Amino acid sequence: MARITASVFTSHVPAIGAALDLGKTAEPYWQPLFQGYEFSKQWMKDNKPDVIILVFNDHATAFSLDMIPTFAIGTAAQYQPADEGWGPRPVPVVQGHPALAAHIAQSVIQQDFDLTIVNKMDVDHGLTVPLSLMCGQPPADHFAWPCPVIPFAVNVVQYPVPSGQRCFKLGQAIRRAVESFDEDLNVHIWGTGGMSHQLQGPRAGLINRAFDNAFLDKLIADPAAVAAIPHIDYVREAGSEGIELVMWLIARGAMKDIAENPSPVRLRHRFYHVPASNTAVGHLILENT
């Protein structure tokens, strides 16, 4: 049987990808940020999963405003890094896991969440930057990510966007789907995007450390309370792009349930850093006990 053993939560700022690709990680601006992921890169090596379900948002790259799925699961064998205007990032092609992805689609749709099935999609910084932060730059003689990835795209760009509550329940459905897959796989689920940031309008540059840190506290200890936060509070408190944080609830919902076990998850790593471009960077690693 497949099982979810851990979840990773991280921001996805595109400038982080550029800093990595241009060899700027040791510069004074970036060094403290990358320092926060040193533990995580070692943890990835020590806890290498068989598959990652990577919850992220597309930024009008694969899906234009012509067609906007709320929840979309990648069932393809491969995904190319997207060209976001400066050429594709020099990172490996993402290998998918079509068998597990198709099983999750089957199970989750039968649990009444209507996923869009995506057989071809390029993946932007929303997916490649978290992989780079957690896995580092793959070596030239083995230019590949450490394991297959199932991209799971959520619309947080064009309103209406899904609620945190819906995302949390979807995570619970994904957990049941994984646990009913008839192959012995160690699965990680990642929730990405956020934390507070606003890229537009009079409040551009907004950062809210108090909101972000309360969110991290509660996501660990009382995720059902975080799931109850209405979308207007994310926008008001964490900025228009802070709404990306609802994606973290999918990963958190897929972890063991507090209702079934009083201390179901172990915090392995917590990191928070400002500034990184226009965004407050938050990062957690949780393991199922």
Ligand code: DHB
């Ligand atoms: C930035 C952050 C994002 O989430 C994004 O998608 C684009 C830019 C930024 O901080 O610059």
Ligand code: FE
């Ligand atoms: Fe973003």
